[in-house]
Amino acid sequence: MRVDVRVTAEADELRSLHNWLRADTDIRRSSSLTLQEQPPEPGQMGSLVDVIQLVTDNGWSAASFVVALAAWKRTRPQDPRIEIRRGDTVIVLTQCSDDEIDRVVRALETPAADAAPEA
Numbered sequence: 001m002r003v004d005v006r007v008t009a010e011a012d013e014l015r016s017l018h019n020w021l022r023a024d025t026d027i028r029r030s031s032s033l034t035l036q037e038q039p040p041e042p043g044q045m046g047s048l049v050d051v052i053q054l055v056t057d058n059g060w061s062a063a064s065f066v067v068a069l070a071a072w073k074r075t076r077p078q079d080p081r082i083e084i085r086r087g088d089t090v091i092v093l094t095q096c097s098d099d100e101i102d103r104v105v106r107a108l109e110t111p112a113a114d115a116a117p118e119a
Helices: 011-023 025-030 062-074 098-109
Strands: 002-008 031-038 048-056 081-086 089-093
Touching (some): 002 011, 011 025, 011 062, 025 031, 062 081, 062 098
Antiparallel strands (some): 002 048, 081 089
């Protein structure tokens, strides 16, 4: 499964989240994390880091992932908005309440509509 994570803040915040997730043993063991860049706009020097791409395997835990996102978010002096995209599903993590965390975990655990059927 592929999950893209965006943070509405400066690029340094996305790099901070990337480092935070890479430090989590469960996430590192069951997924591959990469920073994806968008091409520079005309007249812009260099590219911008746009998204963290997470590719998971069968041992991945959506709950561990969302709890790690919420823990990172709570450490930030500003209140970044975290957007999680899986296929056509977009989920936003804002307040990190228990109800919101449960909602995000359920959305990530629901089989994607665009996923190929199991053989």
